[in-house]
Amino acid sequence: MIPPTRPAFCPARKFTAAAALPFVALLAASCGNSFNDTGDAETRAFTHSQGVTEIPVEPQRIVTTTDQNALLPLLELGITPVGSAGIELDGGQIRFRRTDGYDTTSVEPVGPYGAPNLEKIAALNPDVIVGYEYDSDMYDDLSAIAPTVLIQVFDRPLDDALLDFADLAGETDRAEEMQADFRARVDDFLDKLGDRKDTLSISLISQYEPGQFNRVDIGQATGTVMQALDLLRPAPQQGPGDFEDYSIETLGQHDADVVLVFDYSDDEGQRADNPLYNSPVFAELAATKAGQAYVIDGATTVGAAWGKMIAFLDELERILLAEDLRTDVVIEN
CATH class of the missing domain: 3.40.50.1980 (Nitrogenase molybdenum iron protein domain)
Structure with a gap:
């Protein structure tokens, strides 16, 4: 994780989670299908910072790889992910930054942003994983678990990024009102x-x-x-x-x-x-x-x-x- 003294809004450190891939493959095999398989759910193409990915039209089990840059904008739209990374405190607890006022009691912590625990993410059986552009180094590892989209949050106006989150969640009308x-x-x-x-x-x-x-x-x-x-x-x-x-x-x-x-x-x-x-x-x-x-x-x-x-x-x-x-x-x- 980034030490708490670093910018709270800055990109997370680079991380390679290849060591967890054997577990992901084993868990996928035990479930009898691939985590990238969307089953019978209707899908659509979603364009993001890593290209185009097929995601469920109505995602039901979202896991976010960062709190303030993915969990927060979804909570604001009335969408509660099943799990999210956050900031790791000195005692090892995970705190979801900037989410005061939202009920996050049902959101399962999956480790620190920048270095989330792939096993915990896979265990939540997500139908889509949502992060931001600074998660690109672990994009392949995340995609081995479930369809993954990385929304560009920096280097453009935030209102553009927030409309992308709304598009993913099917809440475009609500976001346009906020805009x-x-x-x-x-x-x-x-x-x-x-x-x-x-x-x-x-x-x-x-x-x-x-x-x-x-x-x-x-x-x-x-x-x-x-x-x-x-x-x-x-x-x-x-x-x-x-x-x-x-x-x-x-x-x-x-x-x-x-x-x-x-x-x-x-x-x-x-x-x-x-x-x-x-x-x-x-x-x-x-x-x-x-x-x-x-x-x-x-x-x-x-x-x-x-x-x-x-x-x-x-x-x-x-x-x-x-x-x-x-x-x-x-x-x-």
């Missing part, structure tokens, strides 16, 4: 922001390793919202970017009228003081000195769901529409 609500909310926020949009700059960062930090606007809810709002950004955060680690000594280059520090300690079930926000270097930012630096709960605002985008818009509205907000804290080039 319309999101776009209406963006328009309403921009109307309220008014002329401030032309002079207000904002920075989104988080710390995952001591002495380093990252952008928090690449893909998923935060990136899609920021792309839709098109607000001024510090120079290193302009453009699509990637999951680059920045040295803490360069933090000043990420200064802005408003600086948001995303905290993910709730992913492990315990909110802690944010080390970046409380660091001496952060205290020297113009935004900090102006009282316009804030800690944002990443567990609430980051993840592959319409609700996460709305939650982030709620935070932006609370902060950026304040009457006493200054838009001259830094001078943008």
